[in-house]
Amino acid sequence: xxxxxxxxxxxxxxxxxxxxxxxxxxxxxxxxxxxxxxxxxxxxxxxxxxxxxxxxxxxxxxxxxxxxxxxxxxxxxxxxxxxxxxxxxxxxxxxxxxxxxxxxxxxxxxxxxxxxxxxxxxxxxxxxxxxxxxxxxxxxxxxxxxxxxxxxxxxxxxxxxxxxxxxxxxxxxxxxxxxxxxxxxxxxxxxxxxxxxxxxxxxxxxxxxxxxxxxxxxxxxxxxxxxxxxxxxxxxxxxxxxxxx
Ligand code: PEP
Numbered sequence: 001x002x003x004x005x006x007x008x009x010x011x012x013x014x015x016x017x018x019x020x021x022x023x024x025x026x027x028x029x030x031x032x033x034x035x036x037x038x039x040x041x042x043x044x045x046x047x048x049x050x051x052x053x054x055x056x057x058x059x060x061x062x063x064x065x066x067x068x069x070x071x072x073x074x075x076x077x078x079x080x081x082x083x084x085x086x087x088x089x090x091x092x093x094x095x096x097x098x099x100x101x102x103x104x105x106x107x108x109x110x111x112x113x114x115x116x117x118x119x120x121x122x123x124x125x126x127x128x129x130x131x132x133x134x135x136x137x138x139x140x141x142x143x144x145x146x147x148x149x150x151x152x153x154x155x156x157x158x159x160x161x162x163x164x165x166x167x168x169x170x171x172x173x174x175x176x177x178x179x180x181x182x183x184x185x186x187x188x189x190x191x192x193x194x195x196x197x198x199x200x201x202x203x204x205x206x207x208x209x210x211x212x213x214x215x216x217x218x219x220x221x222x223x224x225x226x227x228x229x230x231x232x233x234x235x236x237x238x239x240x241x242x243x244x245x
Contacts, residue, residue, distance in 0.1 A: 003201040005035035006159060006224040007241050008122065009231025010062060010090060010205075015041050020052050022234040027056035029238040034245045035224060039231065040090055040122075043076050050085030060088030060122070063096055066109035068116065078110075078117035088120045090226075092148055094165045104147035112150035115157045122159045122226065123148050124205070129166035137164075138185050145189050155199035160186060161226040167206025169229060176219050179204055183221035210239035217244055 011019075023039075030037035038058035041049050050059045061081040065072055068079055081089055091114065092107035102110075104125075111121035125144035127137045141162070149158065162182050167173055174182075183202050190197030204216055205226030216222055224244060230236040 001155075001199050003155065003199050003223040005244055006038060006201050006203060007033070007035055007244050008038040008040065008060070008088070008159075008161075008203065008224065008226045009237055010093070010226055010228050011039065011041045011045075011232060012062070012095070012228060013042060014232055015045060017045070017048060019232075020045065020049055023049055023052045023057065025234040026237055026241070027053045029234075029241045030057050032245065033241045035241070037241055038088055040088065043081070046081060046086050047084035058087050060086050060090065060119075062090050062093065064089045064091065064110055064114055064117075064119075066106065066113050068113065078114045078119050082117045082119055086119060088122055088159070089114045090122045090124060090161075092124045092144075094124060094126055094163060094168060098165075104144050107148040108150040111148065111158065112152060115150070115152055120157050120159060121153075122161055122203070124161045124163050124226070126163040126165050126167075126206070132164065132166065137182065141182055141185060142189055145186060146193065149190075149193060153194060155194070155196040155201070158194075159201045159203060160190065161203040161205050162186060163205035163226060169207070171207050173207045173212060173216075176215060179216065179222065180219050183219065187221045208240060210236060210243065213240045213243035 040060040064078040065075040091110040114121040127140045201223045203226045208225045208227045
């Protein structure tokens with residue numbers, strides 16, 4: 001089976017209840033889309049977004065704890081996300097790796113917790129600008145993938161997002177050959193690591209916009225996008241969804 005196509009929005013620490021007014025427009029576009037459409041708002045908004053979107057849109061979290069419950073003030077368990085309607089959770093976003101010193105081993109434990117709760121884990125990885133300049137991109141990506149994907153991962157419960165750190169929120173995007181090279185490597189490694197690695201959805205993330213989405217979606221082994229800034233307003237996000245259709 002071919003990987004499922006997915007356009008996912010990561011609202012990061014943006015949005016409020018009023019921002020949910022645009023969910024109807026996004027949900028309508030999602031209904032007409034030839035792909036799954038997911039929004040990961042701040043955890044506080046997951047329940048309200050799901051209530052508003054119903055089955056028309058997938059809703060996810062941006063992080064989860066490695067444990068199922070317990071004395072971890074301020075953290076959120078995967079099961080709690082599931083309980084309020086989430087189907088997915090992002091783990092290992094470069095902002096979490098940087099701001100919270102998360103290692104790939106932490107990311108694998110979070111992905112395993114997500115799987116245990118029945119969520120699909122969107123495992124993020126990507127090189128820094130220094131690593132790209134040093135020519136070590138493929139090596140960095142391979143090491144992150146090997147360490148971040150837990151045992152028990154399958155195409156049914158795992159999505160991998162390649163997000164070069166230097167492209168996130170900067171307006172800079174790797175050229176198509178650079179994206180193709182990394183996604184080809186990820187596909188090869190996933191096929192070696194998982195029995196159904198050929199079916200794992202591979203997203204590109206980093207300054208995806210309406211103007212570059214179609215070109216990025218045409219790259220082999222790119223099955224969709226993880227979109228930050230351009231997912232915050234329906235006027236920006238809907239054309240990206242349509243670019244996949
Ligand atoms: C992201 O943070 O996952 C992201 C891809 O951000 P942006 O689209 O704003 O670069």
